[in-house]
Every structure is written in structure tokens, then in C-alpha cells.
Amino acid sequence: MSDTLRLALPLLAPAQAQKHVTHNEALLRLDVLSNASALSRSLSAPPAASEGATYLVGAGAGGDWAGHDGKLAHWRDGSWQFLTPYEGLSLLIADEGLQLIYGTGGWVSAVDLVAENNRLARTAHGAETRCLLLESELTGLSGAYAETAPIIPNRAIVFCVSSRTTATVSGAGSYDVGLSGERSKFGGSLGVSAGSTNAGVIGPTAFYGDTPLRISANGGDFTAGSVRLAVHLLLPIVPQS
Structure with a gap:
């Protein structure tokens, strides 16, 4: 082997003459890669x-x-x-x-390379604070409202639900993003045109059960369209030992 495997730096050979040439070349390459x-x-x-x-x-x-x-x-x-x-x-x-x-x-x-689930802090016994981004897209909208699967995890602390109209919504003049019983918690009267967005920031709110998001139609029922939702949250993980 004449070069290192990772950086391809030249190696000295036994009894090699002019060793300084090979050595200097390795240093010059390392100077660029470091x-x-x-x-x-x-x-x-x-x-x-x-x-x-x-x-x-x-x-x-x-x-x-x-x-x-x-x-x-x-x-x-x-x-x-x-x-x-x-x-x-x-x-x-x-x-x-x-x-x-x-x-x-x-x-x-x-x-x-940033992940959707990042560890912010961890103890020696496995307790963690994680920052998560969870997405769901509601497509083929129909009726007075549409709901995601239970996307907000139990014990999550939510500080924002952002939204994007990914396909023009028809039937409704606008829509609200929220929860069952809190219709516009994360934004009201949002745009129905494709590309419309909103960042529905709230004071950090704890959830004590897996919870779906709901979008509700204003001015008529949904007949078509798609909306992508993203939940921005912190999630505590209890000690594992």
C-alpha cells in the first residue's frame, strides 16, 4: 500500500530516498483537506x-x-x-x-441532512428532549371538514402548526386549521389558492393524548383540494433506566 486509505496521503517506503518529497506532499494534501x-x-x-x-x-x-x-x-x-x-x-x-x-x-x-426528529439533550439514563416536525397531507377534500390521523403525540408540547395549500381548494372561500373544539387554533380564514401558506404559532401547549388536526371549510363545504400540515413540537422522553 503506497497511500492511506481515507485521505490518499502518500506513505514513505522502507529505505526510500528523498523522503522529504513524499512527506511534504502528504502535508500539502492534508493542508487542503483539513x-x-x-x-x-x-x-x-x-x-x-x-x-x-x-x-x-x-x-x-x-x-x-x-x-x-x-x-x-x-x-x-x-x-x-x-x-x-x-x-x-x-x-x-x-x-x-x-x-x-x-x-x-x-x-x-x-x-x-437535518432529520425530522432531532435529539436536543440526553441524560446518562436515557431521558431526552426531542424536537420533531411531523407532516400530513389532506387530499381530495370533501365535506365540512377533514382530519388527519392522530398526528400530535401524547405528551407533546406544540408551538406551531404550519400549512400549505398544495392544490387549489374549491367549494369553500377559506379554511381554518385547528382541532376538534378549537376550530382555528392554528390559523383562520386561510387562502384556498395553491401555494398559500401560514405559520400558525401559538404559546407552547401540552397535549395529553394522541391528537388529530382538523381543517374546516368556511363559506361552503369542501369539494376538492389538498392541504399539507406540519406540526412543530417538543417531545420529552422519560429516563430509560
Whole structure:
């Protein structure tokens, strides 16, 4: 083996002459990959570069970058050096203030890796505070109201239900988002046109049972349309031992 498996850093050979050359090359590569950053990404051709400049090669780039899609192009000693990313490499794109992560599917925004169920805090015995986002879409609307399955979990603390009209609602002039018995708890007289949105923020409210959301028609019954709902909540998890 002449290179390390992860960073592809060159290794010294037994009784090798000019060891400093191999050693320095490893340091130079490590200098690029450690806390990696690039000036820009997705360029179609190499820009005029200064010593030490690094870019993320875009798909289908030409010129000296041809065939190096997705690699780091680093200008050193008058030529481009190309570094192959490894699984889990984090890269800052300076001109966008964007953090990318490299995985089996290529580069993705670190924001896109955020889960719908995140642990905020945990004790040694398994007690947790989680932040959750739970979505449900009500389609083919019909009648005076429509309800989700019980989407709000028992013991959840809800602080918002946001909504989006994903297909134009007909039959009603507007709609409310709430619960059985609290018709417009998360928003009233909301828009029926596709693309209409609302963030129905409330004071943090505890729920003591699995609870469905309800949308209610105003000015007539629903005859068609779709609405997507998202519940923004905190969920406590009791100690596990």
C-alpha cells in the first residue's frame, strides 16, 4: 500500500530516498483537506487562480477540469492538483456561506441532512428532549371538514402548526386549521389558492393524548383540494433506566 486509505496521503517506503518529497506532499494534501474550504463551486471551466486557491469542480466542467467532476481542484506550483473527496468530508463554499458534506450519493448541503426528529439533550439514563416536525397531507377534500390521523403525540408540547395549500381548494372561500373544539387554533380564514401558506404559532401547549388536526371549510363545504400540515413540537422522553 503506497497511500492511506481515507485521505490518499502518500506513505514513505522502507529505505526510500528523498523522503522529504513524499512527506511534504502528504502535508500539502492534508493542508487542503483539513477543515476544507473552496472559493466557489459548479464552475464550467477553471478560473484564473492564485497559489493555494481551491474550487469544487462542477458537473461537466471543461478545460483542465474535464473528467474531474465533484473533486477539489487546488492550484499549486502553477498547475491544478485534484483531490478525491472521501465519505464524510465537510466542505465550506466560501462565496455562498454553504456547508457541504460528501457521501455515497455525492455532495449534499449539510442543511439537507437535518432529520425530522432531532435529539436536543440526553441524560446518562436515557431521558431526552426531542424536537420533531411531523407532516400530513389532506387530499381530495370533501365535506365540512377533514382530519388527519392522530398526528400530535401524547405528551407533546406544540408551538406551531404550519400549512400549505398544495392544490387549489374549491367549494369553500377559506379554511381554518385547528382541532376538534378549537376550530382555528392554528390559523383562520386561510387562502384556498395553491401555494398559500401560514405559520400558525401559538404559546407552547401540552397535549395529553394522541391528537388529530382538523381543517374546516368556511363559506361552503369542501369539494376538492389538498392541504399539507406540519406540526412543530417538543417531545420529552422519560429516563430509560
